[in-house]
Amino acid sequence: GQNIDQPTEMTATEGAIVQINCTYQTSGFNGLFWYQQHAGEAPTFLSYNVLDGLEEKGRFSSFLSRSKGYSYLLLKELQMKDSASYLCAVRAPGGGYNKLIFGAGTRLAVHP
Amino acid sequence: ETGVTQSPTHLIKTRGQQVTLRCSSQSGHNTVSWYQQALGQGPQFIFQYYREEENGRGNFPPRFSGLQFPNYSSELNVNALELDDSALYLCASSLGSLEQYFGPGTRLTVT
Numbered sequence: 001g002q003n004i005d006q007p008t009e010m011t012a013t014e015g016a017i018v019q020i021n022c023t024y025q026t027s028g029f030n031g032l033f034w035y036q037q038h039a040g041e042a043p044t045f046l047s048y049n050v051l052d053g054l055e056e057k058g059r060f061s062s063f064l065s066r067s068k069g070y071s072y073l074l075l076k077e078l079q080m081k082d083s084a085s086y087l088c089a090v091r092a093p094g095g096g097y098n099k100l101i102f103g104a105g106t107r108l109a110v111h112p
Numbered sequence: 113e114t115g116v117t118q119s120p121t122h123l124i125k126t127r128g129q130q131v132t133l134r135c136s137s138q139s140g141h142n143t144v145s146w147y148q149q150a151l152g153q154g155p156q157f158i159f160q161y162y163r164e165e166e167n168g169r170g171n172f173p174p175r176f177s178g179l180q181f182p183n184y185s186s187e188l189n190v191n192a193l194e195l196d197d198s199a200l201y202l203c204a205s206s207l208g209s210l211e212q213y214f215g216p217g218t219r220l221t222v223t
Contacts, residue, residue, distance in 0.1 A: 004154075042116075042153070042202060042214040087154050096203075099145065099168055100204075100212060102154030 002026045004103035006088050011109045012078050020073045020106045022088035030091040030098055034062050034073045037085045037105065046086075067093065075108075083110045116205050116215035124221045125193050133218045135187045135203030144186040145180060145212060147202040155202055161186055162208070190220075198222045 003025045012018040024032070030076060031050040035043035049055055049064035061074040073086055084103040091098050117136045127133035137144050143162045147155035157170035161180035175191040184205070190200050192195055198221050 010145075035214075040219075042216045045211060045213070048211065089154070097159060099157045099170065100155070101157065102147075103156045104152070 002092065002101050003091060004088055004101060006086075006103040006106045009107045009109070011111060014078055014080060014110055014112050017074065017076050018026050018078060018108065020035070020075075020086050020088075022071045022103060022107070023071070024069050024071070024088070024101075024103075026089050026090045026092045026101055029066065031073050032062075032064055032071050033089045033091065033100065034060075034071075035087040035089060037087055039084075043087055057108045078110050080110050080112070083108060091105075116213050118201075118203050118215040120217050120218060121216070122219045122221075124223065126223055127193055127195060129193050130191045130218065131193060132187065133190075133201050133203075133220070135186045135188070135205075135215055137184045137186070137203075137205030138213050141205035141207050141213070142184050143206045144180055144184065145204045145206070145207055146186070146187060146188050147204065148172075148197075148199040149202055149217070151199070158188070195222050195223045 006022045034046040037043040047062035054063045059076045064071045085107050087105045088103040089100040116138050119134045145160040146152040146158040148153040158172050164180045177189045180186045200217045202217045203215045206212045
């Protein structure tokens with residue numbers, strides 16, 4: 001089966017650090033993506049991990065452990081505009097193509 | 113470089129009707145994937161088109177069908193609309209299996 005779990009909601013304070021966890025069980029793995037989605041808008045790409053370890057990109061970092069089926073997205077120096085849903089997605093192979101399997105998303109609310 | 117565009121932005125249909133949604137892929141991309149996103153949920157994979165052929169499909173009934181044209185733009189057709197088809201429909205384009213770029217989506221409401 002295909003299963004991706006992430007917390008439904010999180011709150012944090014402006015300027016703080018927040019970690020959003022994602023665990024996955026999929027038949028096949030070709031990389032893990034994090035997307036940001038503001039209400040009513042399209043998902044926008046944040047990060048991509050295919051090997052174990054940490055990928056850093058400005059205020060955002062993403063970590064992957066393939067043996068544990070686990071990833072996290074770390075957001076530093078939080079800003080009000082970071083209030084959004086964060087989607088964890090696994091790229092899974094299937095019959096000659098790749099599809100993204102998404103979690104339900106984590107709604108992050110950043111407060112002053 | 114032109115990004116992924118979708119039309120229309122919003123659409124209201126009645127149960128039983130048919131709808132066609134359109135997507136123009138990003139310049140240079142030859143693969144289009146369609147996703148359905150219900151309110152409060154993550155996107156669910158509908159199908160993918162590569163060089164005008166469907167090359168992958170998720171758990172959606174046959175009344176969800178699609179096309180890809182020689183310029184790699186794409187259409188999603190849904191027949192016999194049901195209330196549960198109300199959702200945001202997202203199109204994503206990519207160059208083969210590389211990173212997918214999403215369009216702004218079409219919000220479909222079925223009454």
